[in-house]
Amino acid sequence: MGESDSAPTGLCGTDLIIDGWFHERGELWPGQAMSLKINKVLDHHRSKYQDVLVFESEKHGNVLVLDGVIQVTERDEFSYQEMIAHIPLFAHPDPKRVLVIGGGDGGVLREIARHSGVEEIVICELDQGVIDVSKKYLPSLAKGYDDPRVTVHVMDGAVFMEQNQNYFDVIITDSSDPIGPANVLFETPFYKAMHSALREGGIVCTQGECMWLHVDLIQPLVKSIGSIYTSVGYAYTTIPTYPSGQIGFIIGTKGRGECSTPSRNPTPEVQKELRYYTPELHKASFVLPAFARRAIFEDAV
Template identity: 40%
Template sequence: MNLWFTEYYENDTALSIKIKKTLYSGKSKYQKIDVLESEQLGKILLLDDLIMLTEAHEFAYHEMIAHVPLFSHPEPKSVLIIGGGDGGTAREVLRHENIEKCVMCEIDDMVVKVTKEYIPSVGSQFDNPKLELLFKDGVKFIEENTNKFDIIIIDSTDPVGFAEGLFKQKFYQSVYDCLKEDGIMVAQAENPYYYADIQKDMFNNLKAVFPIVSMYLSFIPFYPSGMWAFAFASKKYKPLEKVKYDDIKKMENELKYFNSDIIKSCFSLPNFAKKVL
């Protein structure tokens, strides 16, 4: 059979991937969850019929959301991940030996269970003793904790439904309060081709709270347009100001996307993306 999965975007475009079969299909309290097996890209995780990752290319997302802040902070020891239920961000955070504790706060335990069973290459660190896994509302968790973390990573879905609150100014103020005095926050930030209006609101909300706010890019074939943005917000450190290039060199051979040249260049934006800021 000639089977294809198609994700339709809001601007009359779409992405199609040829698949072999459906490995899992279910519905949690929060969302529909599917795992497909593709012809060329390995397994695919869908949430509400949107592609969250392909096994072949997930590194372009997870390495960039984790290593940019971790190598930009002089001495990170504590990390909080909000969302990140597939486990890929935690996997990358825990490559850093200096991390003493990584807390992952994911609202939907079924995403963790499904990924751990069907895509173990991504959800490989759920049993790591440094990882504290909580199934809670990330907004409430951050509101209840202050001055706790060196790095906070917001690995969320799009700003709709239960994830909408993760893009509001009130939430970013709670993130600011939850960070230590020299903390850094990074969040997935859509893309400037298709979602410039969402980005403008997001970055305006961030700039109302943080003194240092910037955007950086990764190139991920399974996300709309192939260009994906991340928000970098810091209390103290500017992008590239404290990068630990020697430490990056030690890790580069383990990675598929991130390296010392990438961190130098990823904050370089095309003019149309600069206008978002």
């Protein structure tokens, strides 16, 4: 995931290590925590923007933590990376140009690269430090950078989009939680900027927080961008090491209908490589529990 500032005030990654366990305690999920047993700390430093911690865990492989919040574990990252990438990409009939905002670990790039018809993949990551530690300690994700179609810009994604209007078929924002530097990614002006950078028929897919914890964040955002995008949907995936084991995606379209049914399916060869996404799961991910559907959509009209 992208830049973050979600740790309790004054805490860095190593402050959250107690008796050989890392304890994630974020202010967006009060009263609960996620703990992973550590084999060894691989890297801990302060980048220009955030506290960066990488450790080898006992059961989840290497783990990337930004400002005290788990971003990636090698054990379960595929469920997030595949769904945030393949829902919009397979919903689009013929995506050629794809922009990733955030996503410095490279996992989204890896998944986009499976689409042979994509001609141009651009990533805007604010923090070079995230890219560097991911290439060193998370090579199974960072191999996405090796694709020759990838161009890397270490800069603010909003500035880049302003410079590239009406250009991309799909924009994927792989952000962390809406506190600190990442909070602008959860505001209406950022969604307007994405809309302007989309070509007609384009799709945006953004990290959309947890339905169990954050409908108070999701609902007003969905309502506010409903007047900008032709359609707005919410899908979700399960992932054990994110708060409450679930995270959602806000999906908006420009000049086309909703995205709950794929326009294309993976080839048999690609499907064999995927560990989570299927066309059936694509459709099912938009089917929300009654409480979430009411809270996000029925109260948003």
